[in-house]
Amino acid sequence: DAGVIQSPRHEVTEMGQEVTLRCKPISGHNSLFWYRQTMMRGLELLIYFNNNVPIDDSGMPEDRFSAKMPNASFSTLKIQPSEPRDSAVYFCASRTDSTGELFFGEGSRLTVL
Amino acid sequence: EDQVTQSPEALRLQEGESSSLNCSYTVSGLRGLFWYRQDPGKGPEFLFTLYSAGEEKEKERLKATLTKKESFLHITAPKPEDSATYLCAPPVVAAGNKLTFGGGTRVLVKP
Numbered sequence: 476d477a478g479v480i481q482s483p484r485h486e487v488t489e490m491g492q493e494v495t496l497r498c499k500p501i502s503g504h505n506s507l508f509w510y511r512q513t514m515m516r517g518l519e520l521l522i523y524f525n526n527n528v529p530i531d532d533s534g535m536p537e538d539r540f541s542a543k544m545p546n547a548s549f550s551t552l553k554i555q556p557s558e559p560r561d562s563a564v565y566f567c568a569s570r571t572d573s574t575g576e577l578f579f580g581e582g583s584r585l586t587v588l
Numbered sequence: 589e590d591q592v593t594q595s596p597e598a599l600r601l602q603e604g605e606s607s608s609l610n611c612s613y614t615v616s617g618l619r620g621l622f623w624y625r626q627d628p629g630k631g632p633e634f635l636f637t638l639y640s641a642g643e644e645k646e647k648e649r650l651k652a653t654l655t656k657k658e659s660f661l662h663i664t665a666p667k668p669e670d671s672a673t674y675l676c677a678p679p680v681v682a683a684g685n686k687l688t689f690g691g692g693t694r695v696l697v698k699p
Contacts, residue, residue, distance in 0.1 A: 479631075508687070518632070518675065518689040531686055566631050573685040576622055579631030 477501075479580035481567050487586045493555040496583045498567030499548055508577060509542055509552050510566040518566070524550065525573070557587045594676060594690035601697045604665050609693045611676035612658040621659050622687060623652050624675040632675055632689075666697045 480499040488494055500507050508523040522532040524544045532542070539558070544550040554561055564584050568577040592613045601607055611621070620639040624632035636645040638654035645652050649670060651662045661674055673692045679685040 510689075517691040520686060520688060523686055568631070574619075574679070576634040576637055577632075577687060578634070581631050582629075 479567055479569055479578055481565075481580035481583050483583055484581065485584045485586075487588065488557055489588050490558055491556045492587075493553065494557045494561075494585060494587075496552040496565050496567075496585070498550045498552075498580060500550070500567070500569030501578055502548065504569035504571050504578070505547070506570045506573065507544060507550050508568040508570075509550070510568065511563045512566060512582070513563045521552070554585075557585075559587045561585060562587050592676065592678060592688055592690035594674075594693050596693060597691065598694045599696070601663070601666055601695065603667055603697055603699050606662070606664045606666070608663070609661040609674055609695070610658060611661070611690055613676075613678045613690075614657075619679060619685075621654055621676060621678045623659070623661055624677070624689075626673045626675060626692070635674075663695070666695075668697045668699050671695055671697045 479501055482497045506525050509521040510518050511521055512518045519534055521534045522542045523530055527544045540554055542552045562585055564582045566579050566582045568579040570577050595610045622637050623635040625635050626632040636652045638652055641654055641656045643654050649664050649666055653660045663670060673694045675689050675692045677687040677689045679687055
C-alpha cells in the first residue's frame with residue numbers, strides 16, 4: 476500500500492505567488508483532511524471532505540485559501556496570494572470511514588519569503 | 589467550545605525512567621480518543637484508538653488509558669527510540685467525527 480502521497484515535499488516561494496499543494500489519498504478511503512502544523516499553533520485542521528464533498532471548512536484561515544477534491548483519488552490546497560505567515564508544514568490525511576483512524580502523508584513544507 | 593489540552597509540553601527522561609503523559613478534553617458527545625506518534629520531519633503515525641471509559645490498550649512500552657474526561661499514555665522503561673512527539677485527538681461527533689489534535693507532548697529519552 477503506497478499510503479497517502481503528497482507533493483511537493485518542499486516548496487519555497489515568494490510572497491504574492493500562488494501555491495498549490497497536492498494529495499492522493501489511500502485507495503478506498505472516503506474521507507480526506509488537510510492540516511497545517513506550526514510550532515506556535517500545533518496541528519490545525521483546515522478542511523475535510525467526505526465522499527469528495529467539503530464537510531467542514533471552518534479552519535480555513537481566509538479567502539486566500541481554497542481546497543478542492545474533484546475525485547476520490549486527488550485533492551488540492553491552493554494559497555493565492557501567499558504570505559510569509561503561511562509558512563508551515565501542510566499535511567493531508569485520509570480514512571476509510573467516520574470512525575476510523577487517520578493515515579497521514581509525509582507533509583509539504585512551505586516557506587514563503 | 590471543544591478543547592484538547594496535553595501536558596506536559598515537553599518531557600526529558602533517562603532511559604528506563606517510566607512516566608505518563610496526559611490528554612484532557614472538553615468535547616461534546618465524546619466517542620473515544622486517538623493517540624498518535626510523530627517523529628521529526630514525518631507525518632503523525634497512528635498508535636491507539638480508545639472507545640470507552642475504562643478501556644486500556646498496550647503496544648510495546650506504551651499503554652493508553654481512558655476516562656470520561658482525560659486519557660493517559662504511560663511509557664514504561666522507555667528507550668531512546670521512544671523519543672517523539674505524542675499527540676491525542678478526540679473525535680468531535682457533532683462535527684462528523686473530525687479530529688482536533690492537542691498541542692502534543694515532546695518526549696526525549698536520553699541513553
